[in-house]
Amino acid sequence: MLIRRRRGYEIPESQVTPEGFVVNRRALFGAGAALLPGVALAQQAAGVVPPLPEHQRNLRFRPERDITPEREATTYNNFYEFGTSKNIVREASRMPLRPWTIQVDGMVAKPATFGVDDLIRQLPIEERIYRLRCVEAWAMTVPWTGFQLSELLKLVEPQAGARYVSFTTASLPAVMPGLRQSWYPWPHVEGCTMEEAGNELAFMPVGMYGKPLQAQNGGPFRVVFPWKYGFKSGKSVVRITVTDRRPENFWFKIQPSEYGFWANVNPEVAHPRWSQATERLLGSGERVPTRLFNGYGEFVAGLYTNLQRERLWA
Numbered sequence: 001m002l003i004r005r006r007r008g009y010e011i012p013e014s015q016v017t018p019e020g021f022v023v024n025r026r027a028l029f030g031a032g033a034a035l036l037p038g039v040a041l042a043q044q045a046a047g048v049v050p051p052l053p054e055h056q057r058n059l060r061f062r063p064e065r066d067i068t069p070e071r072e073a074t075t076y077n078n079f080y081e082f083g084t085s086k087n088i089v090r091e092a093s094r095m096p097l098r099p100w101t102i103q104v105d106g107m108v109a110k111p112a113t114f115g116v117d118d119l120i121r122q123l124p125i126e127e128r129i130y131r132l133r134c135v136e137a138w139a140m141t142v143p144w145t146g147f148q149l150s151e152l153l154k155l156v157e158p159q160a161g162a163r164y165v166s167f168t169t170a171s172l173p174a175v176m177p178g179l180r181q182s183w184y185p186w187p188h189v190e191g192c193t194m195e196e197a198g199n200e201l202a203f204m205p206v207g208m209y210g211k212p213l214q215a216q217n218g219g220p221f222r223v224v225f226p227w228k229y230g231f232k233s234g235k236s237v238v239r240i241t242v243t244d245r246r247p248e249n250f251w252f253k254i255q256p257s258e259y260g261f262w263a264n265v266n267p268e269v270a271h272p273r274w275s276q277a278t279e280r281l282l283g284s285g286e287r288v289p290t291r292l293f294n295g296y297g298e299f300v301a302g303l304y305t306n307l308q309r310e311r312l313w314a
């Protein structure tokens with residue numbers, strides 16, 4: 001078979017956002033109803049997830065790979081709250097995605113609890129195509145819609161002395177059978193430094209493939225650090241805390257010899273039980289070399305120059 005290698009900036013025609021990709025909110029809700037707060041609130045209370053508002057693709061972040069077929073990215077998941085298999089879509093679909101609030105607290109001048117739709121309205125949302133590399137050595141390339149984490153942090157004004165940000169994800173025993181596995185340290189908590197949180201790549205998706213984020217991928221609201229192994233990208237976030245203490249993250253608590261705090265992608269540092277030199281692409285099944293910082297070194301390498309004594313890669 002003839003395989004033509006595309007250069008980084010070439011996106012196949014089939015993957016260019018069609019002009020009509022952005023659903024017109026009003027058309028869907030009918031006669032401007034989405035603009036009436038009373039109607040929006042009633043719909044939220046009924047669990048209705050509104051379509052994403054109009055937004056554009058940010059071309060600064062080049063995928064340099066084909067976008068993973070939507071079906072693969074939305075049916076092959078890691079979400080241990082719903083079970084340890086990759087096939088948790090049915091279980092996850094029972095999680096109500098509205099109403100949904102995110103508490104932002106800790107060392108901030110203006111702690112607040114935001115409704116996810118208020119954030120979507122208030123913050124500049126855009127689409128970014130990022131590669132995601134799981135520590136298990138599979139990878140996908142996904143068009144996420146969301147906003148920069150730094151924009152959300154600006155709203156709450158972190159205080160001097162704040163060093164870390166932690167993300168607590170949803171813990172809903174009624175719909176999450178995985179929580180019965182009591183040997184896991186629920187709730188799932190992840191974290192990063194303030195510098196990492198301020199990096200332009202740190203992103204908070206509320207959508208994927210032009211649609212609201214589904215539960216199995218971390219709907220309605222998750223975090224994504226594309227230069228780190230996927231386990232750092234916590235799903236279905238309910239609380240963000242700015243702190244001066246390094247958060248003990250979920251996988252570190254379970255197996256500190258295998259999973260650390262930093263977890264930056266590095267093909268040369270093997271997992272204790274497997275190599276990280278290559279990765280399998282969801283969809284095509286092709287095996288390709290893994291890149292340092294998952295290929296995002298130009299954006300993030302500078303964050304780590306003074307941290308060589310830390311265990312940056314696992």
Ligand code: MTE
Pocket residue numbers: 073076077078079080081133134135169170188216217218229230231232233234235236
């Ligand atoms: N977040 C929560 N709350 N629970 C999880 O089990 N798994 C992580 C991460 N975020 C996980 C999570 C892992 S290991 C990976 S690789 C990514 O989510 C997978 O995201 P995806 O299913 O959208 O591909």
